[in-house]
Amino acid sequence: MTNVNAPERLDESVSAISEFPEPTEVYPEKSWQALATHSVVQTHRLLLREFHDPFTVLQAIIYPALMLVMFWAVLGISVTRATGINSVYGYVPMISLVGAMFGSIASGMGLKEEWRKGLLARFWILPMHRAAGITSRLLAESVRILITTVLLVGVGFMLGFRFTQGMLAGLGMLLVPLLMGVGFATLVTALAVSSAKLPLVELLSLVCTLLMFFNSGFVPTMAYPTWLQGFVQNQPMSTAIDAMRGLSLGGPVAEPLIKTAMWSIGAVVVFGWPAIKGYRKAAGNPI
Structure with missing residues (x-):
């Protein structure tokens, strides 16, 4: 015996599944x-x-961890003996x-890819x-930088690194890459959306490599040579x-921390509006 109400019930079930739930909290689009x-x-x-992106994980975590072990194994003993x-x-x-900066470069490439695919236009x-796009990128960068820093400190502990000034100072140390990383992420975002043809990876990788060796x-x-020490120190x-x-x-902590804050705030001020x-x-x- 055929149930004549079956098609109607099926339609009701499909409609119930496909319908979006009514929003319970609707905020004005421009509200905080x-x-x-x-x-x-x-x-x-x-x-x-x-x-979930292998390139980002490689740039932000695996590459820095391997680099840390490599520097310690190749140069660490010689530098320790020379300086005490x-x-x-x-x-x-x-x-x-370095992990914070190279991770930001990988994120910048992701931003360019979203621009190319038209995803930015869809959002x-x-x-x-309107500010959620930029804000979310800086928040995501902050979380990634903290995770990368904690993992690298963990690798450092296996090589002899310790928080000799106490855990509170150690927690403060973990926030320093975040302070610098926000300014650098603002720079990367500004460059990533400035031109579709800008060689972002090549340009910023060169700058980061120079800073890493000086x-x-x-x-x-x-x-370092006397004439270069002023640049290296600051x-x-x-x-x-x-x-x-x-x-x-x-x-010393106060002076270098203030200088780092000045560099980061300066980058946000200079590159914030272009970003x-x-x-x-x-x-x-869209491209």
């Missing part, structure tokens, strides 16, 4: 509540994408910053807060490394 909610959703999406200070207290901060026409974590500042990686070394091993303007342009004009 919408910014917070939409930024969290987008941050979650970006983190899932990054940690365990070189791991310079290499762990240095590689943590732009949705009823979401800082106070690679070898002590006094080991470039952003060196100030952050000196602050991290002071918080872990001991030494926002470029993001709007990229979202409205």
Whole structure:
């Protein structure tokens, strides 16, 4: 016997499954509540994408960890004997910053890919807060940098790194790469959306490599030529490394930390508006 009501019930079931639930909390598109909610959703999406992308994981975690072990094995003993200070207290901060920067470059490439595929344009026409796109990227970068720093410190502990100034100072040390990383991520975002043909990886990789070999974590500042010591001592990686070394091993903290904050805030001020303007342009004009 055929049930004549079966097709109607099937239609009702399909309709119930396909319908979106009614929203219980609707915030105005330009409200702070919408910014917070939409930024969290987008941050979650970006983190899932990054940690499922082999290139990003390689650039942000695996490559820095291998580099830390390599520097310690090849140069660490010689630097320790020459200076009397365990070189791991310079290499762990240095590689943590390198991981933050190279991870931001990989994220910048992801942003360009979303621009090319038209995903930015799709998000732009949705009823979401306009600032959520930029805000979520900085939040995702902050979470990634903290995770990378913790993992690299874990590798450093296997090589002899310790928090000799106490756990509170150690926790402060973990936040220094975050301070510098926000400024660098703003720079990367501005460059990523400035031009579709800009060689982002080649340009920033060259800059990061130069900074990596001319800082106070690679070898002590006094080991560089006299005419180069001023640059080495005050470039952003060196100030952050000196602050991290002071918080872990001991030494000056306030001055290098203030310099690092100035570098980071300066990068946000200089590149913040170009990043926002470029993001709007990229979202409205797919490649």
